[in-house]
Amino acid sequence: MAPLIALDGIRKVYTRGTLRRQTTFTLEANFSVDQPGIVGVVGPNGAGKTTLFEMMTGSNEPTSGRVLVGGTDIHKVKYKERDRLAIHYHQSYQVRHFKKLVPSAMLLSSPTERPLVHLFDEPQFNPQDGYIGFMLDFFKRLRDEGKLVFICLHPTATYHLEILSSIASHFMLVSGGKVMQKDSFGALISDERCRSYLGPQMYETASKLA
């Protein structure tokens, strides 16, 4: 069976200037996830977490490489049907729109009705309102229904680390233009890049949770 998601030689390059092109951003990703689960994604601001999610859900075309969701190249599927494969729950008001160069009629239909992959981009976790508990249960329910869940989180409070360490079974660190897979919370925070991104105080909290 095809992996739930596979990023095959993905590379995204942003440039500026017309005559003298200068590269302003690069992101490379090469990974696949076969089994349902919950993946925690962390990384500094501007590292490309949202760009990664946009490529995985088919709104932002990679410069090269393919994103296969359940074996289907999501960028070859009709625009309005891509969220039947992988759906991006954006940060509020952060939806970016991209040019649609190929007419939808020339694209494929989605083979699935409901998304296989759910990507939550910095969900608002507010410990005061109690929704966190329902949100975490929902992520687990999706996983138990055979879905793959990605949660992008920018840890700014202790409970963010608590959430990440308790709910995710795999982790990804987006940093320095690369996406690195980590098998455990311990492996994630022991990476020097993650450690410096967290800062000494958050790192200390994180190491107690690992």
Added chain:
Amino acid sequence: MALLTAKGIHVRFGDRVVLEEVDFDVREGEFHGIMGPNGAGKTTFFNVLTGRVKPNRGSIELAGENVTGFPSHKIARKGVSRSFQIMTLFDEFSARENVLAALPEFRDSGFNPAKAVTAEKKWQDAALDVLAEVNLAEKADVKAKELSYGERRALEIAVATAQRPRILCLDEPTSGLGSDGVRRLSDLVQRLKGKLTIVAIEHDMSFLFSLADRISVIHWGQVIARGTPSELRENEWVRRSNLGKFA
């Protein structure tokens, strides 16, 4: 038995998925609360239930009849009545005339709010009965615009109940009310409970947790949790939060 059932409701506005897959049911006589963060899709879901928005996929059954895609006036005729987040009253008409205009027998005789002044006595009495139910009988002849905010909220509910609905849908009924107003509204809903089937979107958690039989939590266009108030409170994060206080 479920009086209203929604299955697999999917709604998109252009590129944006607003409701991904909502399953929902409300039983006869039940008060079913809906809560969720802003922008979660609660009002859109209400609009689907009341026929204002046609779902892209999914079905709605009312008392066993498939009413998916029915326009709002047909759904209303079948007994689904609603209030709005933003109040919709005839400001220049009295409380009684607002209720009269919503009475089915009056409406069926040709809708014209201006006719309210000459309406038959039995209709006037019926309107007064509805106003008495929401404690507005004494203000029957006061213009809607001259009522206090809390009274206007109560009048909205009176207008909705005047239609003798099978299901009353309330969109944030406590919105803008002070603690006194919320208390009066709680008393009113408590009186209506059991007589009517009620679905209410609400941000005021103490209101919802004290009155609802079941609560559905909508987020990301999906029902992420559902249960009785005590079932929802079992969640560890809920107990740690402000919601836990409403035990």
